[in-house]
Amino acid sequence: MELQFNADEIAFREEVRAFITDNLTEEMKQGMLRGGYLIRDHVIEWQRILNKKGWGVPHWPVEWGGAGWSPIKQSIFTEELQLAPAPRPLSFSVYMVGPVIIEFGSEVQKKRFLPRIANSDDWWCQGFSEPDAGSDLASLKTNARREEGYYIVNGQKTWTSYAQYADWIFCLVRTDPTVKKQMGISFLLIDMKTPGIIVRPIQTIDGGHEVNEVFFDNVKVPVENLVGEENKGWDYAKFLLSAERVNLARLGVSKERLQRARELAARTPYQGRPLLEHAGFRTKIAALEVELKALEITQLRVLSAEGQSHGAPDPASSILKVKGSELQQATSNLLVQILGPDALRRQEDAFDDWSSMITANYFNWRKVSIFGGSNEIQKTIIAKSILGL
Amino acid sequence: MQDSLVRLLQRSYAFDHRRKYEAAAPGWSREIWAQFAEIGLLALPFTSENGGLDGTPVDTMIVMEQLGRYITLEPYLSTIVMAGGILRRAASTEQHESISTKVIDGSLIVSLAHAERGTFGSPSRVGTQAVRSGDLWQISGHKSCVLHGDSADLLIISARTSGAPSDAKGITLFAIDPRATNIDIQSYALHDGKSASDIQIKEVLVPDSALIGCVDDGFRILQSAEYETLAAVCAEAVGVMSELHQMTVDYLKQRKQFGVPIGNFQALQHRAADMYIALEQARSMAMYAAMMSQTDDKIAIAQAVSSAKVQIGRSAKLIGEEAVQMFGGIGVTMEFKAGHYFKKLTLLEQFLGHADHHLELLTSGPGLFELE
Ligand SMILES: Cc1cc2nc3c(=O)[nH]c(=O)nc-3n(C[C@H](O)[C@H](O)[C@H](O)COP(=O)(O)OP(=O)(O)OC[C@H]3O[C@@H](n4cnc5c(N)ncnc54)[C@H](O)[C@@H]3O)c2cc1C
Ligand SMILES: Cc1cc2nc3c(=O)[nH]c(=O)nc-3n(C[C@H](O)[C@H](O)[C@H](O)COP(=O)(O)OP(=O)(O)OC[C@H]3O[C@@H](n4cnc5c(N)ncnc54)[C@H](O)[C@@H]3O)c2cc1C
Numbered sequence: 001m002e003l004q005f006n007a008d009e010i011a012f013r014e015e016v017r018a019f020i021t022d023n024l025t026e027e028m029k030q031g032m033l034r035g036g037y038l039i040r041d042h043v044i045e046w047q048r049i050l051n052k053k054g055w056g057v058p059h060w061p062v063e064w065g066g067a068g069w070s071p072i073k074q075s076i077f078t079e080e081l082q083l084a085p086a087p088r089p090l091s092f093s094v095y096m097v098g099p100v101i102i103e104f105g106s107e108v109q110k111k112r113f114l115p116r117i118a119n120s121d122d123w124w125c126q127g128f129s130e131p132d133a134g135s136d137l138a139s140l141k142t143n144a145r146r147e148e149g150y151y152i153v154n155g156q157k158t159w160t161s162y163a164q165y166a167d168w169i170f171c172l173v174r175t176d177p178t179v180k181k182q183m184g185i186s187f188l189l190i191d192m193k194t195p196g197i198i199v200r201p202i203q204t205i206d207g208g209h210e211v212n213e214v215f216f217d218n219v220k221v222p223v224e225n226l227v228g229e230e231n232k233g234w235d236y237a238k239f240l241l242s243a244e245r246v247n248l249a250r251l252g253v254s255k256e257r258l259q260r261a262r263e264l265a266a267r268t269p270y271q272g273r274p275l276l277e278h279a280g281f282r283t284k285i286a287a288l289e290v291e292l293k294a295l296e297i298t299q300l301r302v303l304s305a306e307g308q309s310h311g312a313p314d315p316a317s318s319i320l321k322v323k324g325s326e327l328q329q330a331t332s333n334l335l336v337q338i339l340g341p342d343a344l345r346r347q348e349d350a351f352d353d354w355s356s357m358i359t360a361n362y363f364n365w366r367k368v369s370i371f372g373g374s375n376e377i378q379k380t381i382i383a384k385s386i387l388g389l
Numbered sequence: 390m391q392d393s394l395v396r397l398l399q400r401s402y403a404f405d406h407r408r409k410y411e412a413a414a415p416g417w418s419r420e421i422w423a424q425f426a427e428i429g430l431l432a433l434p435f436t437s438e439n440g441g442l443d444g445t446p447v448d449t450m451i452v453m454e455q456l457g458r459y460i461t462l463e464p465y466l467s468t469i470v471m472a473g474g475i476l477r478r479a480a481s482t483e484q485h486e487s488i489s490t491k492v493i494d495g496s497l498i499v500s501l502a503h504a505e506r507g508t509f510g511s512p513s514r515v516g517t518q519a520v521r522s523g524d525l526w527q528i529s530g531h532k533s534c535v536l537h538g539d540s541a542d543l544l545i546i547s548a549r550t551s552g553a554p555s556d557a558k559g560i561t562l563f564a565i566d567p568r569a570t571n572i573d574i575q576s577y578a579l580h581d582g583k584s585a586s587d588i589q590i591k592e593v594l595v596p597d598s599a600l601i602g603c604v605d606d607g608f609r610i611l612q613s614a615e616y617e618t619l620a621a622v623c624a625e626a627v628g629v630m631s632e633l634h635q636m637t638v639d640y641l642k643q644r645k646q647f648g649v650p651i652g653n654f655q656a657l658q659h660r661a662a663d664m665y666i667a668l669e670q671a672r673s674m675a676m677y678a679a680m681m682s683q684t685d686d687k688i689a690i691a692q693a694v695s696s697a698k699v700q701i702g703r704s705a706k707l708i709g710e711e712a713v714q715m716f717g718g719i720g721v722t723m724e725f726k727a728g729h730y731f732k733k734l735t736l737l738e739q740f741l742g743h744a745d746h747h748l749e750l751l752t753s754g755p756g757l758f759e760l761e
Contacts, residue, residue: 134717136646159718204721205728211718271510271749272555280749333706336739340509340746341534343739344585347577359580363732366713367721374717376656 003297005076012073016080023049024086032085033260033354035361037208039087040123040165046087047094047120056118057094064102064110065118071303075247082252083259092161093117093124095247096240097170100187104228104236109189127157127171127190127214128237135377137172138181138234142216144173144188146223151175151188153196153219159371163199163212166192172233179231187233189225196220204367206360207346241373248317249299249324250368254292257331261285264338264355275338284337288330295323315385318378325368325375332362393428394455397421402459404726410462411582415540417462425463426495434473439485440493441477446617446682450624450675457628460733462582464498467536470621472499472545474614479562479602488543488564500541502532502588503611510746512615513557513608517590519548525594528563531587538586539576541567546590550605560607563599565590581733619694619741620682623675623701626737630668630708633730637661637712640727644717657715664708671704692754695747701737702744709734 005013028042050056051065058067059074069077081088089095098117101109116122133140142155153173163169169190176184190197196219202211228236262285265276275281302316335358336343343359369375383389401421410418425431433448435441442448449470456465469492476489476499491497508514517530528548535544544567552559567574573589602610638661641652651657674697681693709731713720716727723729738744751757 129718132645134646135651136648139647203723205723205732207723211722269507269509269511270746272514278749280745284745329710336735337743337745340739340743341504344534344579344581344736345577346580359735362735363580363728364721366710366731369714370717370721374714376654379656 003300005072009072009076013076013080016077019053019055020080020084020086024084028087029084030354032087034357035208035364037210037364038090038162040162042087043090044120044123047089047118050089051119056120057098059095060098060102060114060118064114072300075251075299075303078247079252079255082250083256085252085256090120090123090162091247092126092170093120093122096126097124097168097189100170100227100236100240103239104187104232106224108224109227113189122167123162123165125160125163125166125169125192125214127160127163127169129159130156131158135374137237138185140172140174140185142171142173143177144175144186144221146175149223151221151223151226153188153190153216153221155216157214157216158211159202160199160212160214161210163192163214164201164209168192169197169214170227172237175233176231182234184231185233185237186230187227187236188221189227190219190221191225194219194221204364206364208360208364210364242317249295249320250328251292251296251299251324254288254324254327254331257328257335258285258288258292260354261331261334261338264335268338268340270340284334288327288334291323291330292327295320295327298323315381318381321373322369322375322378322382328368329362329365332358332365336362390429390433391451391455394430394452397424397428398455398459398461402461404729407460407462407582416578416582416584417464417537417540421461422463423495425465426493430465431469431495432493434469435477435489435493439477439480439489441489446620446679447676449617449621450679453621453624454628454631454675457625457630457733458632460581460629460729464500464537464540464583466618466621466625467500468492468498471501471536471614471618474617475501475545475562475601475610478613479607479610483598484564484601497542498537498540499543499545500535500537501614502535502538502544502546504533505531506533506587509742510749511555512612513560514555515547515549515560516554517546517548519550519561519563522594525596526563526599528565528590528593528595531589533587534585535588536583536585538567538574538588539584543567544588545601547607547611552605557608559605560611561604562601562607562610563595564601565593565595565599569593579736581736582729615741616690616694617682619698620675620678622737622740623671623678623694623697626701626705626734627668627672627675629730629733629737630671630705633712633727633734634661634664634668634708636727636730637664637715640716651715660711660715664711667704667707671701674700688754692751692757695742695750695754696757698742698747699744699751702747705734705738706744 031039031042047056057065058069058077060066062068101113128137130140144151144153169192171188171190172185173188174184175186196217198215200213201209204210266274268275299320302314339358429442432441433444437443492499505516519526519528544565546563546565547560549559550561571591571593574586576584576586578584641657642650644651678694678697681690712727713731719725720727
């Protein structure tokens with residue numbers, strides 16, 4: 001097993017780096033450094049730049065615009081984007097609904113939606129969670145009743161990220177309430193402009209607007225917007241939830257934060273000299289780096305095993321999710337600790353640069369152990385699927 | 390008084406009330422402040438000869454814990470504990486009459502302006518200068534993160550009157566009017582809903598009567614007041630933590646997923662138990678800090694408050710993060726209470742030195758168990 005990149009992979013990394021250096025604008029970069037929130041125009045513009053290069057959806061099959069890279073190359077690519085840092089791709093589009101349409105959609109759906117996703121012509125959001133269906137997603141209640149060539153959708157979704165920008169929403173809806181809860185769910189694509197949809201913002205603790213409630217009141221959805229078969233939506237959802245696996249650990253996000261931690265500590269005086277010169281602080285950074293290195297190697301192991309088994313999701317990807325989110329959170333907290341007394345300030349332009357957003361970011365980043373299957377749910381997957389408990 | 394405080398907060402400090410207080414200037418409730426005065430809360434730490442109640446650090450602890458439970462916004466810590474602690478120790482009889490009396494009746498808000506940008510870890514580093522100019526003192530410099538600076542009717546400011554920038558000797562305290570010309574106050578919100586200010590002072594002239602305590606002798610007083618404040622902050626954090634923990638336990642009993650309350654899952658039960666252990670460890674150390682603050686042994690006090698702050702910092706982080714996690718999505722929303730308690734804990738963790746800083750201080754001390 002290779003636990004290091006080979007010459008080809010290193011050359012590839014250089015190529016990606018050079019491309020990013022040449023194309024990423026300073027404004028996009030600063031936008032990422034300040035918050036790491038998705039800035040609509042930046043996401044769209046950057047996706048188009050990548051797409052033009054043929055790197056918009058590298059993990060898709062080549063016929064739909066994929067780059068034909070190995071899982072390792074894909075992860076190198078993702079990590080370089082995170083290190084830059086470049087605007088994150090809209091995962092709901094390129095990692096979630098895209099792959100589902102490729103795997104289970106009709107030819108018409110593929111032709112209609114995939115090129116527009118690859119080029120960020122449509123913004124997608126994910127309508128899975130509901131107020132009473134969080135971890136227990138299968139208990140969702142939003143229902144769709146079939147009537148003369150349409151589904152009539154009623155109900156409520158919540159925590160819908162970036163619904164305020166969305167052109168489309170992919171939803172899990174109940175189409176058969178009489179069977180076991182997993183068996184009566186369907187996967188629908190819904191145009192956000194359809195009458196009867198209302199989006200209400202939810203403010204997160206850092207003050208940002210990222211999530212929303214989405215209400216459906218007799219929303220008419222043409223039956224051709226059903227993906228795959230009726231009542232098979234749960235299978236597609238499970239496929240989707242494992243589809244972001246090359247990006248689960250978000251190693252680049254943590255590495256980039258550690259890099260900034262060093263930078264900030266070098267210019268932060270503590271007891272009369274730069275914090276970075278204090279042994280206690282350096283021990284802290286080193287300890288995080290050890291954990292991050294271990295995760296990097298674990299990811300390589302998971303990905304190379306996957307390369308051989310032709311892409312079947314590995315329950316070990318739950319390790320990447322749990323540990324990856326913990327390290328993203330630990331590094332965001334490290335930055336708060338470096339700020340010390342300045343961490344109290346909320347004012348966004350309190351300092352000249354990204355450091356004014358550090359505390360808000362730490363608050364916001366508590367989400368990564370909650371969404372996409374909470375860490376408790378991931379650990380249950382490890383206990384059940386890997387350990388047989 | 391404790392009972393009156395509890396009743397007052399129960400009646401007037403529901404989360405919706407708090408939201409209203411925060412939204413309207415000055416970002417806290419003058420009405421509540423007047424009621425604090427009425428029940429004697431503002432007189433607590435002052436001596437009886439100056440109209441106070443001779444309260445001890447343990448009394449302050451009890452009050453701060455209650456204020457923490459409701460994440461109150463009023464300037465109790467800055468005006469009564471910090472500034473009050475300095476006035477009690479160093480104010481002259483005339484100053485008690487002109488200042489302390491008004492603090493006690495609720496008509497005067499006082500803030501301490503000591504820390505400067507980039508001085509974290511070097512508490513005696515004071516770059517602000519005060520020089521003699523005839524009969525007056527001329528003060529120039531800047532101060533950072535002055536709590537409630539925008540509401541203050543009076544500032545107690547530390548300035549260097551002699552010595553090198555980091556010398557403990559040579560720091561002097563002055564009472565100055567924040568509305569004087571040549572004082573520029575830039576205020577901003579903190580993440581806990583309170584406010585603070587950065588202050589620029591340019592050649593402000595004050596008479597000798599503005600001196601609080603003796604010339605060159607301010608650091609000793611600042612330090613004692615800071616220890617007392619640290620103990621108070623620990624108690625406040627215990628209040629925040631115990632409320633947040635209770636909220637979490639209630640939620641575990643009430644929120645259902647997979648057809649059962651999520652509190653049925655042992656994975657969460659154990660974590661709620663860990664939070665409880667962390668809370669009780671923190672409570673013990675807050676009590677220890679308050680009790681030790683009543684002694685005369687400076688080294689013992691310094692060690693006690695630092696060790697308490699280490700424990701508080703760790704417990705606060707654990708309880709804050711775990712609570713948000715167990716609330717799931719609603720834990721990270723503004724609309725819901727829990728997230729605000731988490732943010733408050735994060736700030737208290739950083740305020741007056743985080744756990745790493747106090748550990749660092751402890752490593753250069755004689756050790757907690759060699760004192761006896
Ligand atoms: C910022 C953010 C963005 C999001 N974006 C989207 C989006 O775009 N689209 C979308 O559909 N959803 C989205 N979500 C929703 C997210 O997937 C849910 O929050 C998540 O599934 C948890 O559900 P819940 O919030 O209802 O918490 P609950 O399910 O109520 O969980 C509460 C706590 O109980 C724990 N728990 C639950 N069941 C068990 C168990 N069996 N064993 C042990 N512990 C358990 C959980 O881990 C959690 O700690 C987002 C959430 C956030 C915070
Ligand atoms: C050095 C030593 C001295 C001892 N001395 C005495 C003695 O003087 N008198 C005496 O009566 N006994 C004594 N014991 C026995 C001791 O009380 C038992 O070992 C203990 O009760 C655990 O029982 P067990 O070993 O059968 O483990 P089990 O009960 O089989 O437990 C195995 C593991 O599962 C965990 N576990 C079990 N049930 C649950 C649950 N419901 N939820 C979560 N986790 C669970 C346990 O915590 C443990 O980690 C001693 C044991 C040791 C190791």
